[in-house]
Amino acid sequence: MNPTVVALRAGLSRGWIELRQSLTTQSDLFGLAFRIGAVLVVVIWTRGTHLPGMDFSLGTSTLVSVLGLNLVMYGVVTMGDLLVVEREDGTLLRAKATPNGMLGYLVGKVVSTAGQVLLALVITLFIGAFLFTGLTIGHPGSWLTLIWVLVLGLLATLPAGAVLGSLFPSQRSAGPWWLLLLGGLSAISGIFYPITHMPVFLQYIGQVFPMYWLGLGMRSALLPNSLVVVEIGHSWRHLATFGVLATWSVVGLVLAPVVLRRMARRESGSTVATRREKVLRGT
Amino acid sequence: MDDVLVVRDLQMRYGEADVLKGVSFRARRGEVLALLGPNGAGKTTTIEILEGFRIRSAGEVSVLGVDPAHGGEAWRARTGVVLQSWRDHAKWQVRELLAQQGRYYAPYSTVGITRPWDVDDLLESVGLTRHARKRVSDLSGGQRRRLDVAIGIVGRPELLFLDEPTTGFDPEARREFHDLVRGLADREEVTILLTTHDLDEAERLADRILILTGGTIIADGSADELARTLPGQSEVRWTRDGQPFTRSPENATAFVRELFQEYGEAIEDLEVRRASLEDTYMALVHQAERRTPRGLAAVTA
Numbered sequence: 001m002n003p004t005v006v007a008l009r010a011g012l013s014r015g016w017i018e019l020r021q022s023l024t025t026q027s028d029l030f031g032l033a034f035r036i037g038a039v040l041v042v043v044i045w046t047r048g049t050h051l052p053g054m055d056f057s058l059g060t061s062t063l064v065s066v067l068g069l070n071l072v073m074y075g076v077v078t079m080g081d082l083l084v085v086e087r088e089d090g091t092l093l094r095a096k097a098t099p100n101g102m103l104g105y106l107v108g109k110v111v112s113t114a115g116q117v118l119l120a121l122v123i124t125l126f127i128g129a130f131l132f133t134g135l136t137i138g139h140p141g142s143w144l145t146l147i148w149v150l151v152l153g154l155l156a157t158l159p160a161g162a163v164l165g166s167l168f169p170s171q172r173s174a175g176p177w178w179l180l181l182l183g184g185l186s187a188i189s190g191i192f193y194p195i196t197h198m199p200v201f202l203q204y205i206g207q208v209f210p211m212y213w214l215g216l217g218m219r220s221a222l223l224p225n226s227l228v229v230v231e232i233g234h235s236w237r238h239l240a241t242f243g244v245l246a247t248w249s250v251v252g253l254v255l256a257p258v259v260l261r262r263m264a265r266r267e268s269g270s271t272v273a274t275r276r277e278k279v280l281r282g283t
Numbered sequence: 284m285d286d287v288l289v290v291r292d293l294q295m296r297y298g299e300a301d302v303l304k305g306v307s308f309r310a311r312r313g314e315v316l317a318l319l320g321p322n323g324a325g326k327t328t329t330i331e332i333l334e335g336f337r338i339r340s341a342g343e344v345s346v347l348g349v350d351p352a353h354g355g356e357a358w359r360a361r362t363g364v365v366l367q368s369w370r371d372h373a374k375w376q377v378r379e380l381l382a383q384q385g386r387y388y389a390p391y392s393t394v395g396i397t398r399p400w401d402v403d404d405l406l407e408s409v410g411l412t413r414h415a416r417k418r419v420s421d422l423s424g425g426q427r428r429r430l431d432v433a434i435g436i437v438g439r440p441e442l443l444f445l446d447e448p449t450t451g452f453d454p455e456a457r458r459e460f461h462d463l464v465r466g467l468a469d470r471e472e473v474t475i476l477l478t479t480h481d482l483d484e485a486e487r488l489a490d491r492i493l494i495l496t497g498g499t500i501i502a503d504g505s506a507d508e509l510a511r512t513l514p515g516q517s518e519v520r521w522t523r524d525g526q527p528f529t530r531s532p533e534n535a536t537a538f539v540r541e542l543f544q545e546y547g548e549a550i551e552d553l554e555v556r557r558a559s560l561e562d563t564y565m566a567l568v569h570q571a572e573r574r575t576p577r578g579l580a581a582v583t584a
Contacts, residue, residue, distance in 0.1 A: 013383065099357070099388060
């Protein structure tokens with residue numbers, strides 16, 4: 001059989017195994033529960049507040065927007081962080097020492113990360129549906145929009161995560177940057193409050209990054225149409241959403257293999273050993 | 284031509300520093316080569332160049348007939364790598380990980396070699412059958428190392444690189460590991476290049492020993508051959524009339540013959556101890572260090 005096909009299949013099974021592992025590892029489960037729980041707490045906190053000028057709960061709107069934030073969190077940060085960690089612990093080098101191992105490794109990573117995104121999304125939506133009114137989850141159209149936004153969202157975020165992850169020398173140095181990235185972007189992307197109430201220059205900056213468009217896409221799918229009035233241009237802007245996310249996807253998919261290949265080329269036993277010693281010495 | 288490894292005048296330079304200054308050696312099919320040398324001698328650099336993980340500055344290298352700098356995936360499938368510090372895949376189960384790693388090799392089976400190794404057979408031969416369903420993070424240091432070796436050979440490599448494979452092994456695990464490695468070389472004709480600081484291990488496993496120091500090979504031969512290059516290294520002890528004697532003659536055999544001719548039955552408790560690899564190694568490395576860096580002539584047996 002064709003070695004590439006074999007590696008693709010091995011990668012799929014790899015991703016599935018890793019997803020299953022994280023669902024049976026206590027610390028991973030705790031992390032997942034914490035992320036979902038934190039979101040729900042914030043959302044419940046703002047449940048009584050209304051969207052500016054509307055008779056609609058800000059909490060419900062935030063809940064939906066946070067699904068967009070989640071995509072960035074898992075797609076970029078989890079993917080990027082895993083690459084940093086697994087470069088340090090030798091996983092990547094192992095893949096490099098295996099025929100077509102890098103291909104299998106990447107496919108596996110995409111599958112397991114995408115699985116986590118979906119899982120977090122479904123659980124959040126499920127709990128949200130009980131706690132909040134106003135979600136349009138009964139419409140087939142909602143799900144259709146949700147699916148294409150989700151697929152494009154994964155394509156836009158996973159390769160970006162891989163590219164960013166390969167830039168950081170170690171997990172320790174990556175941490176603050178991830179926090180800054182998530183915190184900064186969520187503040188200017190209209191996740192917790194409508195972007196139209198931000199200063200105009202911040203609106204422009206926010207619209208460069210996928211997080212805003214993912215939030216918008218989620219809102220367009222899961223919130224009633226009447227809420228479109230708090231959005232820029234009073235429109236869900238599906239075409240623009242598609243355009244921006246597709247652009248990020250293309251750029252990421254072109255850059256990621258180049259950057260990853262460069263990173264893999266630099267890996268060898270001694271680089272892994274050196275990093276390990278650094279970690280042990282605590283410098 | 285049965286040479287699996289051919290290295291000719293290999294050089295490696297990092298900035299101003301010459302790490303390898305013209306290393307040459309060969310390995311035949313099924314041969315076990317031990318690469319010894321002090322830390323910083325260039326062992327790891329050499330092995331990484333041969334593995335295709337590092338690009339050399341100059342010289343000729345052929346690994347399984349291919350230049351490792353341009354070795355493709357099919358070439359990769361014929362090699363096995365066991366590096367020093369794996370700590371990856373902590374959440375995986377032992378058997379699961381071995382099966383996953385094996386899958387990639389299936390398309391590279393040949394008429395003579397069915398790839399990969401059957402997972403259960405492999406677990407059996409590295410002594411991990413009882414731990415097949417354990418998480419990798421729950422293995423002891425020695426078990427973890429045996430798993431590393433199993434992953435290194437799951438694709439039935441024709442050439443195996445072992446970088447300090449038995450660090451952290453207890454004596455029993457070490458013995459079992461040595462049997463495994465000898466078996467691979469003798470029964471499967473796997474060529475093995477290993478680095479180690481354990482000279483007993485090198486003596487027990489290797490058909491041939493290379494000593495690398497200061498960026499060149501200063502000795503290349505079997506443990507016996509190396510010992511013979513240094514006269515006056517073996518020790519003869521005996522007692523005569525209840526009195527103990529010890530000598531280190533140039534030629535132990537001739538010395539003992541003369542001893543018996545002279546004293547006959549008066550000689551008792553005779554012991555001839557050949558120089559251990561450790562003695563030889565120390566002597567050769569010190570000798571090399573005493574010479575000027577450029578004047579290192581290879582001691583070829």
